[in-house]
Amino acid sequence: MRACVVVALAVVSLAMQPGRRAISLVIIGGAVITEDARHSVVAPGAVAIDGTDIVEVGAPDAIAARYRASDTIDARDQIVLPGLINTHTHAPMVMYRGLADDLALMDWLQKYIFPAEAKTVSPEFVRIGTRLAALEMIESGTTTYADMYYFEEEIAKATRDAGLRGVLGQTIIQFPVADAKTPAEGLARAEAFIKAFKDDSLIVPAVAPHAMYTNDKATLVACAELAHRYGVPLITHLAETEDEIRIAREQHQATPTAYLESIGFWGAKTLAAHGVWVTDEDIAILKRRNVGVAHNPESNMKLASGAAPVKKYLAAGVALGLGTDGAASNNDQDMFEAMRQASFLAKHSEHDPTALPAQAALDMATIGGARALSMERTIGSLEPGKRADLIAVSVNASRQTPLYEPVSHLVYTTRGDDVRTTIVNGKVLMKERQVRTLDRAAVMADARRLAERVRAAVGR
Numbered sequence: 326m327r328a329c330v331v332v333a334l335a336v337v338s339l340a341m342q343p344g345r346r347a348i349s350l351v352i353i354g355g356a357v358i359t360e361d362a363r364h365s366v367v368a369p370g371a372v373a374i375d376g377t378d379i380v381e382v383g384a385p386d387a388i389a390a391r392y393r394a395s396d397t398i399d400a401r402d403q404i405v406l407p408g409l410i411n412t413h414t415h416a417p418m419v420m421y422r423g424l425a426d427d428l429a430l431m432d433w434l435q436k437y438i439f440p441a442e443a444k445t446v447s448p449e450f451v452r453i454g455t456r457l458a459a460l461e462m463i464e465s466g467t468t469t470y471a472d473m474y475y476f477e478e479e480i481a482k483a484t485r486d487a488g489l490r491g492v493l494g495q496t497i498i499q500f501p502v503a504d505a506k507t508p509a510e511g512l513a514r515a516e517a518f519i520k521a522f523k524d525d526s527l528i529v530p531a532v533a534p535h536a537m538y539t540n541d542k543a544t545l546v547a548c549a550e551l552a553h554r555y556g557v558p559l560i561t562h563l564a565e566t567e568d569e570i571r572i573a574r575e576q577h578q579a580t581p582t583a584y585l586e587s588i589g590f591w592g593a594k595t596l597a598a599h600g601v602w603v604t605d606e607d608i609a610i611l612k613r614r615n616v617g618v619a620h621n622p623e624s625n626m627k628l629a630s631g632a633a634p635v636k637k638y639l640a641a642g643v644a645l646g647l648g649t650d651g652a653a654s655n656n657d658q659d660m661f662e663a664m665r666q667a668s669f670l671a672k673h674s675e676h677d678p679t680a681l682p683a684q685a686a687l688d689m690a691t692i693g694g695a696r697a698l699s700m701e702r703t704i705g706s707l708e709p710g711k712r713a714d715l716i717a718v719s720v721n722a723s724r725q726t727p728l729y730e731p732v733s734h735l736v737y738t739t740r741g742d743d744v745r746t747t748i749v750n751g752k753v754l755m756k757e758r759q760v761r762t763l764d765r766a767a768v769m770a771d772a773r774r775l776a777e778r779v780r781a782a783v784g785r
């Protein structure tokens with residue numbers, strides 16, 4: 326009895342201890358993988374968060390002695406790590422998941438996806454699709470994503486409401502599409518979108534010319550100038566297939582990368598998705614121009630587009646991130662799978678089991694992705710002063726037992742479903758798999774209803 330009183334008094338005195346800084350949230354983990362420059366792992370570790378920012382990462386005792394948090398998340402049997410960064414997707418395309426599989430890119434795009442989009446894309450389609458994609462991303466540990474699509478302002482609103490961080494590019498393409506009859510209209514849309522969202526704390530607006538083979542020179546140059554004028558990112562698809570290389574060589578006597586260099590397209594904050602078919606000179610251009618590259622191993626394998634030279638990119642020091650691509654060519658948004666497949670594809674294509682080790686794959690999904698998006702000062706690792714974007718992952722499944730090396734488990738055995746908690750900008754979006762910012766049942770019901778209209782429109 327007496328001992329109990331002493332313990333109770335000790336607890337009270339700790340809580341009342343003067344000098345402890347009041348903060349909003351502490352998350353206590355089994356291991357905290359920081360992804361800082363030294364790849365520090367604190368085990369056991371804790372992350373102190375105040376408002377939108379990480380205040381400190383340290384041992385649980387040290388954090389408890391220094392801070393008094395109004396909310397605590399207990400992740401002691403879990404791994405805490407930076408939220409995953411998906412550097413390439415088309416969020417609303419989750420509505421085309423499984424609609425046209427087992428096709429090569431140009432057939433898939435021109436016979437199925439472009440016609441389906443012409444019949445079904447609307448602000449409502451984009452809103453419902455983005456909410457479904459956001460739900461999947463929150464549930465599988467993605468905290469930031471880069472997007473290219475139509476009606477991007479609707480995507481931005483849905484992303485912000487879900488609490489996710491987004492680098493969102495308004496698509497510009499030469500032929501008439503749902504939100505613009507001409508590229509000039511698309512450019513005007515992009516400018517209005519930039520003005521509406523340029524000061525948002527979660528959304529980075531961007532300009533997204535679809536590709537060099539779907540836009541003429543004047544449009545590509547106008548896109549680059551618009552991005553430059555507002556200091557926002559410029560996002561495009563690059564050198565995805567051998568067909569694209571053939572088109573560029575026939576029309577411009579150059580590779581896609583060299584052609585874009587020749588028209589002054591590459592500038593600050595440029596992100597190129599895929600970069601599968603690049604020469605050594607192309608890689609040198611991308612490095613010199615600081616272009617971030619989004620590697621999409623699953624989409625590239627599914628469409629049989631090829632294997633990007635990941636080893637060469639890393640050796641050259643190119644900022645390399647990882648992406649899922651849209652769900653029509655993947656077919657999910659799970660970044661854990663993207664890490665695993667990136668590693669396997671590199672090993673397989675290089676005939677080298679050391680081509681992309683687990684740590685390098687995790688780097689690409691976190692700090693590497695942040696670099697590719699020119700956001701490494703604010704996200705991508707768990708360090709004081711950065712935004713509090715982090716996840717906690719269960720490692721208790723039979724397939725994760727035993728646990729010798731946390732990074733190995735994250736890349737080679739963990740799935741998106743193992744994520745327990747997702748935090749963005751200091752806000753808890755999911756706790757113990759309960760998503761707080763979206764009504765899960767309503768999001769799924771809306772998507773299923775909309776799918777009936779898609780089915781009718783495309784005759785499936």
Ligand SMILES: [Zn+2]
Pocket residue numbers: 413414415562598650651
């Ligand atoms: Zn894409």
